[in-house]
Amino acid sequence: MIVREALGRLPVEAVVDGTLVREALPVARALGPAALSYVSPAGFRPVEAGALAVEQLSAAHPDLRSLEQVAGHEDAGEAALEEITSPAFVVREHGQVVAAAGYRAWPRRTAHVCVLTAPETRGRGLARVTGSAAVAHALAFGLLPQWRARPPASRRVAAALGFEELGSQLSIEIA
Template sequence: MSVVVSPESGLSPAGWVGVVTLGGSAIVTAPSASTAAIIRDALAMLPVEAVADPDALREVLPVARVLGPAALSYVSPAGFRPAGPGAPAVEQLPSGHPDLRELEKLASHEDAGEAALDEITSPDFVVRERGQVVAVAGYRAWPGWTAHISVLTAPESRGQGLARLTGSAAVAHALAAERLPQWRARVAASRRVAASLGFEELGSQLSIEIA
């Protein structure tokens, strides 16, 4: 486990502590040296696999609020299980296409924030119903050739396999670009979509605010 001082870390909201565990290792970002010292001493008591467990953290730290945890999943070209034929047509749009704004309005603030469609750098892969975009997926190019997948489906269109359909198109595009697709999911439904595409859960991420 590594604890580092990073006031502008992208792993958590400003002023919070970010935690990522992956493959038996963990990195923890703290907003200041004093917070890092507190974190380092407290987490030394925990095994690495417990560092992203909110209940375990509350035992050793004065935790005020928690975001997550979210599962981090990855898929290789050999493990990828793309969506089959016969589904609704998937349309490819340029990144940041204005038709996505209406979909964001239909979704909850939390879902739209998690999807972060404005951060997608790949093309947007969408499904329409009566001309309106009701599902979209794409990815943001991260360092290390990682493709961070974003998926968003309109509330009234969920349960129809559209997240799997658009997600499959985004993953296929990422693999063709020789990138490693990463799927971050907090809710069980999103984790099931990732698993159906062949993703394996290898880590987790959460953010904590220290009281």
């Protein structure tokens, strides 16, 4: 009720503005704003792995935790691979997982896509390859893939796969 009253006085577009929301509510922590993008089966532009081998791992596989350590706390937290309910789709180099993607099944048949790439391997298309595999898997199960992104690079990967930005999200924790 407190949130509804405080934010109900703001214009709709302002509810994803962290500064304005902090002025209206006692915010302990905020994440975002982030662009929310979605793709349909018709709009999906899959990426061929080419010479890369995409492997499936369980969501609990320890090699995913190793990738999270290499990527760092902030990037790993943003990707949230520890929350996926799908298999993880990974690319390895020299035996190490350097990119991974999967999704968490959410209510109403939504698949929240999670992607993480090791910092030293970014810019080589690995997020597109692993993300494409995760999206194809979600679509095969009749799910609606959702891509939540703040960094411009992540937004570009989503767009390359055919995702369309349809909204924004700001997550907050009240003090």
